[in-house]
Amino acid sequence: MRRAVTAAAAALLLPAALTACGGDGTQQRAGGPVEILMWHGQEDTSAKSIERLVATYNQTHTDVKVQITSGGVTADGMLPKITAALTSDAHPDIAYLYGSWAPNIARNPKTADLTPYIKDPAVKWDDFWAGERATVTVGGKVIGFPAVVDNMVVLYNKKLLAKAGLEPPSKDWTWDDFRAMSKRATDAQKGVFGTTWPISGGEEAVWGLWPLVWQAGGEILTADNKKAAFNSEAGRRSLDLLRAMAVDDKSVYLDSSPAEKGQKLFESGRLAFFLSGPWVLPDLQAAGVDYGVVQLPGTAGNHETISGPDTWTVFEHDERRVKASAAFLAWLTAPEQQLQWMKDTGSLPIRASISQQPGYGDYLKKYPGIDVISGNLANAKRVRPPTTSYPRISSFVADAIARTLLGRADAKSALDEAAAKTDAALAVPGS
Structure with missing residues (x-):
C-alpha cells in the first residue's frame, strides 16, 4: 500500500526543475524529480535494511528520487572518502558519518546547514535525544540528522x-x-x-x-x-x-x-x-x-x-537538493521507518516516541538483551x-x-x- 508523503516531507519539498547533471553523477532532468545521492557505508543486514527503506521511499514519493550506494567503503572509511570527494565536487548529498567527525566535517563550506528545516514543527526535532541533537549541531550549524545512537x-x-x-x-x-x-x-x-x-x-x-x-x-x-x-x-x-x-x-x-x-x-x-x-x-x-x-x-x-551518536550528514550541491535531502531524512528518521530499521538491525531508538509505536514490544522480544542495552544509555554520560x-x-x-x-x-x-x-x-x- 502506498504511503502518503508525511507532513514533514511535504513541507520541505519544492517542485523539481533541475536540468544539470550533478558532479556526483546524478541526472537532474527538467520536470522530473530532484535526484539525490546517499552513501550509506553500511554492511550486511544494515545495508539491506537501508536499501529496502530507500526503495519504499522512492515507490511512495514522486518529487524526490534517492540513489543509494555504500560509497565504496564501510562507515570506518567514510571520512577520508568524503574529504577527497569534496575537493572535486564528486560528493554525495547525504553520507553516514561518525558523530566524532562532526567538528571536522562541519568546517567544510560544502557541508549544508539544515537549521531552517529542522525548525519545522512536523520534524519534531526535540523528539531526538539531546546527545544526538548536540552531535549534529556544530557552532550553531545543524549539519544533518541523527542516524544511530548506541553504547558499549x-x-x-x-x-x-x-x-x-x-x-x-x-x-x-x-x-x-x-x-x-x-x-x-x-x-x-x-x-x-x-x-x-x-x-x-x-x-x-x-x-x-x-x-x-x-x-x-x-x-x-x-x-x-x-x-x-x-x-x-x-x-x-x-x-x-x-x-x-x-x-x-x-x-x-x-x-x-x-x-x-x-x-x-x-x-x-x-x-x-x-x-x-x-x-x-x-x-x-x-x-x-x-x-x-x-x-x-x-x-x-x-x-x-x-x-557514539552517528549522523546522516548533508552536503551542498544546490538549494533544491539540500531541501530534498532534508525532506528524505525527515521521513527516514520518523518513528515508523526507524522502528522498521530497529527491527532489521537491532539498533536503539533515536527518538523518544518510538517506544510508543505499535510493534515496539515485538522489537524487544526479537532481540534478547536489547532492553539491557537501551537501559545502558543512562550510563553514557560523556x-x-x-x-x-x-x-x-x-x-x-x-x-x-x-x-x-x-x-x-x-x-x-x-x-x-x-x-x-x-x-x-x-x-x-x-x-
Whole structure:
C-alpha cells in the first residue's frame, strides 16, 4: 500500500526543475524529480535494511528520487572518502558519518546547514535525544540528522562460561571480575580466549579504552580541549589492566586485522566476552549464538559507558537538493521507518516516541538483551571531545594501545608519547 508523503516531507519539498547533471553523477532532468545521492557505508543486514527503506521511499514519493550506494567503503572509511570527494565536487548529498567527525566535517563550506528545516514543527526535532541533537549541531550549524545512537556493553557466551565453571556476570561486576573470568575462560590449546582487543590502529581500539579512563576519574582532554589528559594516572591504570590481560594472562586475542575478527570469533564460540553494541545482535542470532548481555564492568560502582551518536550528514550541491535531502531524512528518521530499521538491525531508538509505536514490544522480544542495552544509555554520560583533531588523537592512542598490548612499550611511556603528539596537534590553529 502506498504511503502518503508525511507532513514533514511535504513541507520541505519544492517542485523539481533541475536540468544539470550533478558532479556526483546524478541526472537532474527538467520536470522530473530532484535526484539525490546517499552513501550509506553500511554492511550486511544494515545495508539491506537501508536499501529496502530507500526503495519504499522512492515507490511512495514522486518529487524526490534517492540513489543509494555504500560509497565504496564501510562507515570506518567514510571520512577520508568524503574529504577527497569534496575537493572535486564528486560528493554525495547525504553520507553516514561518525558523530566524532562532526567538528571536522562541519568546517567544510560544502557541508549544508539544515537549521531552517529542522525548525519545522512536523520534524519534531526535540523528539531526538539531546546527545544526538548536540552531535549534529556544530557552532550553531545543524549539519544533518541523527542516524544511530548506541553504547558499549559486554556480550558473553553462556556455553563457554558454563564450561569454565563460571556464572554469568552480575550487573555490579568489576574490571577485576572481568580479568579473572577472562583468564579462567581462556583455553589456548583450543584457541579460546577470554576476550579480544583490536590493534589495527582504528577507533575501535580507542573507544573501548575511554570508559575505563572515565570510570577511574580521568578525562580524554583538558576542559579547554587544548591538552591531552588521557596520560593521567587513570589512563595508565586503565591501559595497564589491558596489558596485564594481554601480556601476563594471555587471555586477550589481539586482533590485527583491519576487518576485525572479534565478532566472528565470538560467533564461532572462541570468545567468552565481546565488548560491542546493539548492531551485532542480528548477526549473533543468525549464527545461533547463546549469548547474554550485561553492562560494562565498573570501578567503585561506576559503570560509565561510551555512546557514539552517528549522523546522516548533508552536503551542498544546490538549494533544491539540500531541501530534498532534508525532506528524505525527515521521513527516514520518523518513528515508523526507524522502528522498521530497529527491527532489521537491532539498533536503539533515536527518538523518544518510538517506544510508543505499535510493534515496539515485538522489537524487544526479537532481540534478547536489547532492553539491557537501551537501559545502558543512562550510563553514557560523556562523549568524545568535539575537536577537529580527534581523528588524529584517536590514531595516536590506538598506536599506544597496540604497542602496549603487544608488550613493546609500557602503558605510561606509550600514553606519554601519544599525549605529546596530541598536544602538538591541538596547538595548530583551528584544531
